[in-house]
Every structure is written in structure tokens, then in C-alpha cells.
Amino acid sequence: MMTSNPLKTMMNNIPVPTSQLIEVIQVKGMTKTFQHESHQVTALQDVNFTIYQGEMVAIMGTSGSGKSTLLQMIGAIDAPTSGQILIRGEQANIYQEPQATLFRRDNIGFVFQSFELLEDLTVADNVAMPLILQDMPHKEIETRVNEVLTQVEMLQWRTHLPAELSGGQQQRVAIARALIARPPILLADEPTGALDFNTTNTILALLQTIQTKKQQTMIIVTHDAYVASYADRVLFFHDGRIVDHYDNERNEYDVGHILEKFKQIARGDV
Numbered sequence: 156m157m158t159s160n161p162l163k164t165m166m167n168n169i170p171v172p173t174s175q176l177i178e179v180i181q182v183k184g185m186t187k188t189f190q191h192e193s194h195q196v197t198a199l200q201d202v203n204f205t206i207y208q209g210e211m212v213a214i215m216g217t218s219g220s221g222k223s224t225l226l227q228m229i230g231a232i233d234a235p236t237s238g239q240i241l242i243r244g245e246q247a248n249i250y251q252e253p254q255a256t257l258f259r260r261d262n263i264g265f266v267f268q269s270f271e272l273l274e275d276l277t278v279a280d281n282v283a284m285p286l287i288l289q290d291m292p293h294k295e296i297e298t299r300v301n302e303v304l305t306q307v308e309m310l311q312w313r314t315h316l317p318a319e320l321s322g323g324q325q326q327r328v329a330i331a332r333a334l335i336a337r338p339p340i341l342l343a344d345e346p347t348g349a350l351d352f353n354t355t356n357t358i359l360a361l362l363q364t365i366q367t368k369k370q371q372t373m374i375i376v377t378h379d380a381y382v383a384s385y386a387d388r389v390l391f392f393h394d395g396r397i398v399d400h401y402d403n404e405r406n407e408y409d410v411g412h413i414l415e416k417f418k419q420i421a422r423g424d425v
């Protein structure tokens with residue numbers, strides 16, 4: 156699957172000058188080490204990249220290459236050992252609670268492989284939760300919930316419980332919850348990992364629609380070359396470093412190219 160780069164098509168297929176691109180995520184010289192009992196593990200080492208508004212970027216890498224650690228740093232759940240992450244120009248990872256929670260709420264929506272819906276709450280209440288925690292007026296919450304459930308085509312399920320939904324429907328609800336506070340960044344960790352091929356396609360199509368219609372910036376961590384082929388850019392990680400990248404602007408690629416590169420990296424040919 157070949158996708159068009161929003162940086163190319165943002166303005167009626169006229170390439171947007173680099174000076175007009177908005178830097179949403181800047182990762183500069185980021186290193187993260189963990190202290191194990193007897194030794195130190197370097198989970199990320201001198202990682203540098205910039206992601207622009209409206210881009211969908213896939214992060215691929217073998218197990219233990221640092222993908223989850225990267226999402227935790229960008230999601231301001233944990234702080235790098237050295238280096239910087241700027242979110243819309245503002246330094247992330249410098250806040251203690253409760254400011255850290257507010258920073259996450261204002262900037263990041265999370266989507267997980269296992270959906271992570273609250274099973275005792277209806278679809279509407281699950282989606283509303285981030286706004287309830289913000290003390291937003293009830294009427295406004297209802298309007299926003301209806302709007303975002305319409306966007307993910309789940310409005311008619313608003314009074315149902317998660318257990319009454321299929322996996323794909325649960326992930327749609329989780330995407331709605333991630334977007335309801337209108338965060339500039341959506342972080343998705345293996346969002347289709349629990350879904351079959353057809354449902355994977357519908358979820359990827361939904362993410363792509365959101366990306367294009369809303370200029371939503373998103374990062375998708377995945378092991379799946381097919382999922383990565385939807386992205387405008389693929390960053391390949393190995394042993395905590397970016398060892399290669401595919402970029403529609405630089406080299407056209409498809410699922411076969413991504414799979415081949417991933418296999419090379421897994422074999423250690425980097």
C-alpha cells in the first residue's frame with residue numbers, strides 16, 4: 156500500500172515549503188538507560204528526529220529495540236536520561252505530578268493494543284472520561300462525545316458496554332477516547348495487534364481518515380510491515396538506535412520493502 160505524504164498534499168497537492176511545516180515533536184540526542192541489578196541497560200541511544208503536523212510515522216523494531224521506551228518518553232510518562240523532547244516547542248518530561256498529567260492531557264492521546272476500556276462504563280462514558288476529569292460542563296461533554304463517536308462511526312453504540320462490542324468496535328471507542336480532548340499527538344502502541352486482517356484494515360483506514368481530515372499527527376508502533384506501510388515515514392529501531400528510515404519523499408516503498416528491511420535488521424544486517 157502506497158500512501159501519500161500529507162507534507163506533499165497538504166495544500167491541494169501543492170508541496171508545502173519546509174518553512175511552513177509545523178514541528179510537533181522534536182527528539183534531540185535522547186538517551187535512556189535503566190539500572191538493572193548488576194548492570195545498566197541502554198534502551199535508547201542518541202535518538203534524533205522531528206515529526207511535523209499531520210504526519211503518520213511508524214516505528215518498527217525488533218523486540219527490545221526501545222519502541223515502548225520511546226513512546227513513554229514522548230508520552231511524558233517517563234523522562235530521558237539525557238537529551239530533550241520538545242512537544243510543540245515546549246519541553247516535555249520536566250513536570251512533576253499533577254502538572255505532568257495536565258501536560259499529557261493537553262498533548263497526547265494514547266491507543267493501546269488491548270483497548271484498555273473501563274468495562275463497567277458505557278461507550279459514551281468511556282469516551283467522556285478525559286473531559287469529566289477536566290471538569291468540563293456536562294452539555295459540552297455530550298456534544299463532544301457525540302461528535303467524536305460519529306467520527307469513528309460508533310454513535311449508535313453509545314449506551315452499550317465494551318463487552319457487547321467486537322474488538323474492532325472497542326478499538327474505535329478507544330480511538331474516540333484518545334481524541335476527545337483534541338490532543339495534537341496520537342500515540343498508538345500496536346493498535347491492530349489484537350485484530351484480524353479485515354478489522355485491521357478498517358482501523359487503519361479510520362486512522363488515515365483522521366490524519367488527513369484533521370491533520371492529526373500520529374505515531375504508530377508496530378511489528379507489522381502492513382500496518383507500517385500506511386505511514387508516511389517508517390523509522391527502524393535496533394538496539395535503541397534509529398538504524399534506517401523510509402520516507403515517501405525520499406524513496407517510494409511498499410509493504411514488501413518494509414518487510415525486507417525489517418528482516419535484514421532482525422538478522423543484524425544493519
Ligand SMILES: Nc1ncnc2c1ncn2[C@@H]1O[C@H](COP(=O)(O)OP(=O)(O)OP(=O)(O)O)[C@@H](O)[C@H]1O
Nearest residue numbers: 189196197198216217218219220221222223224225
Ligand atoms: N522499566 C524498565 N526497567 C528496566 N529496563 C527496562 C525498562 N523498560 C525497558 N527496559 C529495557 O529497555 C530495553 C528496551 O525495551 P522496550 O520495552 O522499550 O523494547 P520494545 O522495542 O518495546 O520491545 P517489545 O517489542 O518486546 O515490546 C529492553 O532491554 C528492556 O529490558
